[in-house]
Amino acid sequence: MISLRRFTGGVVIGWVSTFLSIAIGLFMSPFLIHHLGEAGYGVWVLVQSTVSYMYFMDLGLRTTVVRFTAKAQARGDHQEVSQVVSAALWLRLWTAAGVMAIALCLSALLPHIFHIPTQYETTARVALVLAATTLSSTLVFSVFTAVLSGIGYFDLLGLLEMVQVTLTSLGLIPILKSGHSIMAMAGWQLCIVLTINIVAAVACFRVCPELRIHLHRPPPELMRSLWSLGLWVLIGNGAGQLILYTDNVVVGIFVTASAVSYYAISAKMVEYVRQIAFSVLKFFMPLASSFRALDQFDRLRQLHVRGTQLVLLVTYPIVITLVIRGDTLLCLWIGDRFSVEATRVLQILAIAAALMLANASVNGIALALDRQKTLAIVTLAEGLANLLLSLILVKHIGVLGVAFGTMIPTIATSLFFWPRYLCKLVHMPTFVYVRDGWLRPVLAMLPFLFVSHWAEMHWQPAKLMGFVLQTMALLPLAVMGAFVVFHREIPKIRIIIAKRRGQAAVN
Structure with a gap:
């Protein structure tokens, strides 16, 4: 029996571990x-x-x-x-x-x-x-x-x-x-x-x-049981490895070892954003499974939308900073020469991550609804397309070609497949999901986007710590935007919490 204490402890320690890993990575990469x-x-x-x-x-x-x-x-x-x-x-x-x-x-x-x-x-x-x-x-x-x-x-x-x-x-x-x-x-x-x-x-x-x-x-029957459950997980994991680690290998084969450094630093920055999203979503799959078991599709739809909103509100300030102020960050963090080589790669990969994050709940919901086969096949197709395009484009535009090879398949799956497919599974109009799950968080981030652009033009820091303090000073604009767009949901959240506390007291 899974205890509440261990579950809560796992959530808290998971968050601490994620941010500790990111902090150590930010320090260790230039070192x-x-x-x-x-x-x-x-x-x-x-x-x-x-x-x-x-x-x-x-x-x-x-x-x-x-x-x-x-x-x-x-x-x-x-x-x-x-x-x-x-x-x-x-x-x-x-x-x-x-x-x-x-x-x-x-x-x-x-x-x-x-x-x-x-x-x-x-x-x-x-x-x-x-x-x-x-x-x-x-x-x-x-x-x-x-x-x-x-x-x-x-x-x-x-x-x-x-x-x-x-x-x-x-x-x-x-x-x-x-x-x-x-x-x-x-x-x-x-x-x-x-x-x-x-x-x-x-x-x-x-x-x-x-x-x-x-x-x-x-025994053969046990082997068959293990394999029947693990086959599509295996394919999905292999496809995920293909997407995550293909790029560095392609750069190493067709360009130089030094070029791998430029690409790897940019990819690592974007990977940190994915880690934060995963720390938000890793407990969504058990919730989705319980809703599906009870045929509570209304809650499943709500989880789909709220999960997407939460991930975008948490990660998009980081993505915006990487796209708009990535050159300044790399220059202060690693050095001028490094920023010249890596900035455009970072911007392309960050845009691809922004599209991927818009469908971040896909893994949890697809697995909860027993659609692991579709999840594995589409992920494998994306990984193969990533590899093929990277091999083609690297010969023409070098490291940037590998970055574009990652972005193009992400656009195809994130914009044209997953939204419609998942909305069909949870019996939800795609337009409603795009409006509530995507557009509202993007609208909430507009003040932060504009002020970040202004800071990049007129407020250049001299050191990395100055950049960090500037970014922290601008973050309240993201919070303000989220409050303006989602202020009507706050009373509802309070009511839900109050009801759950009342039920817990009765039990």
């Missing part, structure tokens, strides 16, 4: 670039991106274990939990061996695939093997974190994630200052991740003392 150089940082990004592709070998098992564990634990069927975990662990051991075999092959071919400077060839090969070992350990031990998630230990998982993010990132500072290379960075991350994974496994056996592991080939 890594200045200590590794543009080429060295590009090699580091290529190694990480190449290994991240292998995460598709998750095979959708983590989601499957979470679902099986939650259902079996609710029934008190500890034997089924042990069977599922044993089967998943058996599969993951073979998967980890496959990852290492692929990594060894890629390490031999790495300098022939990417434009890596000669002095980095050996370093990149060793770092790739170490990073693949890190991924392999994560794949194996994620079986235990899935069990913890299935039984509701969100607070513990959040704490472990926060510790891992902090140590793996900040631990690189003394490593680089002492003159060590990318190999030492990869080795440090392996040690921290492996330690956190072992702690999670020990915690899993402590909170589930009935858990028994048997490492033998699972």
